[in-house]
Amino acid sequence: MEGNLNLTLKIWRQKNASVAGKFETYQVSGISTDMSFLEMIDVLNNRLIEEGDDPVAFDHDCREGICGMCSMYINGRPHGPNRGVTTCQLHMRSFQDGETITVEPWRASAFPVIKDLVVNRSAFDRIIAAGGFVSINTGNAQDANSLPIPKEDADDAFAAAACIGCGACVAACKNASAMLFTSAKISQLALLPQGKVEASKRAEAMVAQMDEEGFGACSNTGACEAECPKGISLENIARMNREYFSATFSSK
Amino acid sequence: MSWLTKSLNSSLGKKLLMAITGLFLISFLLVHCSLNALIFLNDGGVAFNEGAEFMAHNPVIRTMEIVLFAGLLLHIVDGLRLWFENKSKRPVAYAKVDGAANSKWYSRSMGLLGTLLLLFLILHLKHFWYFSRLTDGLEDHTLFAEMQAVFMNPVVVVVYVLGCISLGYHLLHGFQSAFQSIGWNHPKYSPTIKTIGAIFSIVIPAAFAAMPIAFYFHLIH
Incomplete structure (x- = not known):
């Protein structure tokens, strides 16, 4: 034709x-x-x-x-x-x-x-299982307007939650680093009051699991952000760095 | 303190160490460049030699020299460690990589640029640090006169200019990258950090490169 x-x-x-x-x-x-x-x-x-x-x-x-x-x-x-x-x-x-x-x-x-072209991405699942959840009792669903979450934070959390765990960040990174993925999963919870309670434990556990799985470190080339189908921002990696280092000094 | 070593040995911690030592080395570059720029006064090296004399005998500066070498060594060792570890994370290489589509070549080549800088640095330390600290050459003639003599060799001048170009690209990525590794990415500050980083990466290496060139072409007497 x-x-x-x-x-x-x-x-x-x-x-x-x-x-x-x-x-x-x-x-x-x-x-x-x-x-x-x-x-x-x-x-x-x-x-x-x-x-x-x-x-x-x-x-x-x-x-x-x-x-x-x-x-x-x-x-x-x-x-x-x-x-x-x-x-x-x-x-x-x-x-x-x-x-x-x-x-x-x-x-x-x-x-x-x-x-062939199929890879095993269950390393991502194990990173989530290490701490990418909220396990405190958050009570019943509240009236939307009574939630103490600023719109900007909700937007940032939602933008981070847009990550579909496809692994393009790892594939694009010259170090095969999973930082964009892990930071998005840390950020989507760290930005919200329900997630803040366990924030430091979560950051330490998820980063430890990420390293354990054999992903590389970040060279800040920005390749992951450029190739992410969901436009996850590098700001999340900076937030993960803050979360992790403050957890280093404050976690019990 | 095992919690601290554990944190610093994580993939994030190793980058934090790169960032902190990198920013410290940047602060050194500023001091080094400002002092050396005194040669451009073209006063026969009087001001420059006075500055060099002060740096050589001030106890604070001499102590900082040790901290500087420690910082440099940490930056090199941590950098090499990251380089080898990161390389091992992709045992089967891609047949085709279109790196230019998603990132700058110098951001992907920090290990290479750093290695070039290290080779340059060995030569540079031999030329001036070894001369002024470990030999009694200064009794004979001044550091300014030594610079004049060293930069008469065109090969040395070319190597120094290439070293400065490597430094420029290393800084162009490293300056802003250090802030990201520390976690300082903020819409209010990041554009300014990037602009200052770009200016710093051009101005400082250009000023350094101008020194051997100026001596070689007898623009400074």
């Missing part, structure tokens, strides 16, 4: 975590520019299945940009060339006919490859 794309795909294939992977090259043709990147992979996979080959394994769930599953490192960037989107919201109109596209999994020792 007129205007459709013919592309060369260099995709990382890896059977499981214990064997080395390598790139395989595939040709796809007649790709509509209205397809999402995942639909393009679906087209390739349909063909691979028809030919009796193993389809490319990749994570996906909602396909509407909110679940954070579609972890693909496309042409040297998490979620491809566009800012503020996940792979499912990346459309083929962002590519040129005849282009070669390199697709890799997130690469970090804390995110081992399960298969």
